[in-house]
Amino acid sequence: RLTIAAVIMKAKLHFLEQDDVSSILNPAGPTPHIAGTKIIATIGPACHEVDQLVELLECGMSCARIDLTWGPVEYHKKSLNNLQLAIKQTRRLCAVLLDTLGRELMIRRSYTLDEQGWPKHEGSFDVKRGAEVVVTTDIDAVASSSCLPITYPNFHNLVNVGDTLFIGRYLVSGADDSSLYLEVKSVEGNNVKCTAQNDAVMDGLLTVTHHSANEQDRMSMQADLPLLSEHDVHAIRDITTQFEVDFVALTFTRDGEDVDGLRDFLDKLGLEQTKILAKVENQAALYNFAGIATAADGVIISRGNLGLDVAPEKMARVQKEVISKCNLLGKPVIITRVVDTMATAPRPTRAEATDVANAVLDGTDGVLLGAETLRGKYPAITVKTVLAICRQAEEVFDYSGHFEWLTLQGEMDDRAMTRRKRTTSDEDLIVDPQASGHLATIQSGVVAPGQQAPCSTGSPLSRGTRTSLDLPDSSGSLPPLHKALPGGKAPGQAAVVSMQARAGGMPKVSSFGSLPRSLSDQSMRKRSMDGDRGLPVQPFTSQIDKAESIASTAVRTADKINAGLIIVYASSGRTASLVAKYRPKMPILTLVVPHLKSSALKWELQGRSLARQCLIMRGVVPMLAAPGAGTNDHMLQEAVSAATKRGLVHAHDHVVCVMSIKDSLVVKVVTMDSIGTRCMRHTDSAQGSEVDLSKISGLAELSKSGAVLAPEFKLDTEPIPPRVPAMKA
Structure with missing residues (x-):
């Protein structure tokens, strides 16, 4: 099968035209416009008041992210109302992004609401290295240093002996005191017995990431969870009736079918104009990345979760490959987790500053700030600092090299398509968005070139069992967390971007970036068949x-x-x-x-x-x-x-x-x-x-x-x- 990733791409080189090192130290002049790399800031307790949002907009925030993972819907609606007032005051455009809870796994803990309506956990507990910790699906269990109740009822059937679990405070880096690594020692009933690999202080909202030692298990992890929780459905319906939402981010996107499922759900709510940003957070997304990138309007590289599921030595290549493929398709690509230390410090580390600049040189469209603005001490300074780093990198970005690189890749792709058309039957000329080329081999090395990578099946809106939720809705009650939505597709459907005929006989494709090659292939095949039947042949132009x-x-x-x-x-x-x-x-x-x-x-x-x-x-x-x-x-x-x-x-x-x-x-x-x-x-x-x-x-x-x-x-x-x-x- 011919895939979007059929052309092997070379990494773009960073050519810096300036060879006078001393001139780099000259003060950066003021920039007359906010363009270049864009900043997405997460709205939370540290920046949800009108004056704080005004400051963020004036510093260069282009998009405000509302994270449905944590916080009542009423709190988020108040933040959006404050954002509207800030926009009117500054007369600046600002997009709104709703980030879903999706398939996120969490530890169930009791909490209270502070005076602003934000959830707050009382107290913390320590876990010592070598201690036994039981992760259980028992809904009556209470979180402690030896017992961690999880929200996913089928979790005990997911893990195997030797697997690694990461449990940490939401939006942490994975390398601080609130990050706990567990090794699974045994599974007894609904209890998963583990051994702590390090000392940790468990505080705040705790999320769980599972890294399986078995390659096939990685593809089926959380496969029975629906792609939207009931909390997501309630929040999206409630918020979009009062506010204009420009983007919805799909958490733990597994394949193109997930994006298709969310698109159908939004369309039924009358949100046809709302765009979808697919979050790449695990190896399953890498295996199926071509389908995801084709179906989605943009891609978020969620480096926090992805970095836990991919070997550290592979992360740089994964980031560069994903950005390159998005650049080739013309889809916006956003990276996360860039200046974690600025949640508590007014200045990033050298490694963080270099990381931001390298991402800009790689070709990223934007940077998403999480904990830095959600609960950080310096949200406005963080936006201003990251934007300043991006602008400096843009000054030495190899614009000509990028243009020539895209042109070369397009020519290679055209030649490959031409060769395929000459040697392949019509049935074989189908773009398989699920095949991900050599990107899949980067993260593990288990799948050999040309080997069929495993992919999920079943409806993304009907793969699900029911658990309970630790998140309050607008009334303070606790709605179900992972509940199957009505109207799901029949199980067993191929997990691909829908290329079958839809309304008007055309496939559903994103309005951003390049059109799928399969559309022009269909026109070429129709032209060929018309000629075979002796019908007038219209000149074919792609x-x-x-x-x-x-x-x-x-x-x-x-x-x-x-x-x-x-x-x-x-x-x-x-x-x-x-x-x-x-x-x-x-x-x-x-x-x-x-x-x-x-x-x-x-x-x-x-x-x-x-x-x-x-x-x-x-x-x-x-x-x-x-x-x-x-x-x-x-x-x-x-x-x-x-x-x-x-x-x-x-x-x-x-x-x-x-x-x-x-x-x-x-x-x-x-x-x-x-x-x-x-x-x-x-x-x-x-x-x-x-x-x-x-x-x-x-x-x-x-x-x-x-x-x-x-x-x-x-x-x-x-x-x-x-x-x-x-x-x-």
């Missing part, structure tokens, strides 16, 4: 190639003419994500025009969520235009005016625009006037500096207005909605 060509052409043009800004007119976000994929060194201003859409009972204004969703794309600065903004030229003038006020573009700067003209996607080059207040076409006036676009390699035919045309290709693969009159507040 929509993927057109979209990629326009995006890469815009970036190449901007680089060749040293443009100050790229402007992208966005309808679904695909074009903006593809331009961001090629990592131009100049900002990408994404212009989103809200539009009215009618539902069964009401009209609603859509487009605001897309502007916020662009906030997790590297280098993208979204701009929300007013409804009924006028013609393309009028919107362009408004966009460059706003860019000038923010310092994104200056007098005589060239601006590359990607827009839709008469159902064709075009690349247009304009130049700012002598005072930097408006833009001119190259044919408008001799006052504007001229650019000889004919000398730029790889461009399509130029129109008289300075546009590069891509005939028959619509912006973002969907028509731009009609303009509507401006609405009164």
